[in-house]
Amino acid sequence: MIRRHALLLGVAAALAPIVPALGQGRTLTPEEQQLITEINTHNSAIRTMVGRFLQIDTNGGRTEGTFFLERPDKVRFRYNPPSREEIVSVGRGFYVLNRQEETYYAYPQDTIPLRQFLGDQINLLNANVIDITTSDGYMAITIIDETVAGTVQVSLIFDVETKDLAQWSLVEPSGAELTFSLYDVEQGVEIPRSYFSIPATYKGVDPATR
Numbered sequence: 414m415i416r417r418h419a420l421l422l423g424v425a426a427a428l429a430p431i432v433p434a435l436g437q438g439r440t441l442t443p444e445e446q447q448l449i450t451e452i453n454t455h456n457s458a459i460r461t462m463v464g465r466f467l468q469i470d471t472n473g474g475r476t477e478g479t480f481f482l483e484r485p486d487k488v489r490f491r492y493n494p495p496s497r498e499e500i501v502s503v504g505r506g507f508y509v510l511n512r513q514e515e516t517y518y519a520y521p522q523d524t525i526p527l528r529q530f531l532g533d534q535i536n537l538l539n540a541n542v543i544d545i546t547t548s549d550g551y552m553a554i555t556i557i558d559e560t561v562a563g564t565v566q567v568s569l570i571f572d573v574e575t576k577d578l579a580q581w582s583l584v585e586p587s588g589a590e591l592t593f594s595l596y597d598v599e600q601g602v603e604i605p606r607s608y609f610s611i612p613a614t615y616k617g618v619d620p621a622t623r
Contacts, residue, residue: 464598517617
C-alpha cells in the first residue's frame with residue numbers, strides 16, 4: 414500500500430516551491446539566475462507531458478507507474494500493480510483513488526503546493542533556495558518549502574541542456590526521504606479528457622461538498 418500522505422507531500426513539495434522570498438536561502442549568482450530563468454520559461458511552456466516514473470522510499474521500496482500532466486490544473490499518477498492507488502487533480506482538488514475499492518480521498522486544491530506547478534507560470538526564483546549544485550550535465554536546486562504537513566527540503570534535478578525536470582528528492586518533516594525519477598517522457602501529447610476525471614461509481618469525501 415502506498416503511503417497516501419507521503420505521495421501527496423512528495424509530489425506537492427517537489428514540483429511547487431512557493432515560499433515568496435529567499436529568506437533563509439543564499440544569494441544566487443547571475444549565471445544561476447539566468448539558468449533558473451531558462452528552466453522556468455521552458456517548463457512553463459510545456460502544456461502536456463506523459464511518461465513513466467520510479468519512486469524510491471527511505472526503506473528502498475520501489476514503486477513504478479505512469480503519469481499524465483496537462484496545464485492548467487490537471488495531473489494523474491497511476492501506480493503499477495500490486496498498488497491499487499492513483500493520484501488525480503481535476504482542478505478542484507487532489508484525489509487519492511483506490512481502484513480496487515472504488516473509493517477516493519480528497520485534498521482541497523488550495524492546500525497542495527502542486528497547484529503552483531500546474532498553473533500557467535513557474536518561477537523557482539521565488540522559492541527559498543538554500544543550495545545549487547551542477548554536475549555531469551545536471552543542476553540540483555535545493556529548497557525549503559512549507560507544506561500542509563510541515564517543512565520539507567526538496568532537491569529538484571534538471572537536465573542543464575534540455576531544462577527538463579529529471580528527478581526530485583525530498584526530506585519529509587519526519588526525516589524520511591523520497592526520490593521520484595521521470596523517464597520515457599513525451600511532451601505535447603494529446604491526453605484524453607477522461608484521464609482527468611473520477612468515475613461516478615467511486616465513493617469518497619469531496620472538498621467541494623464540505
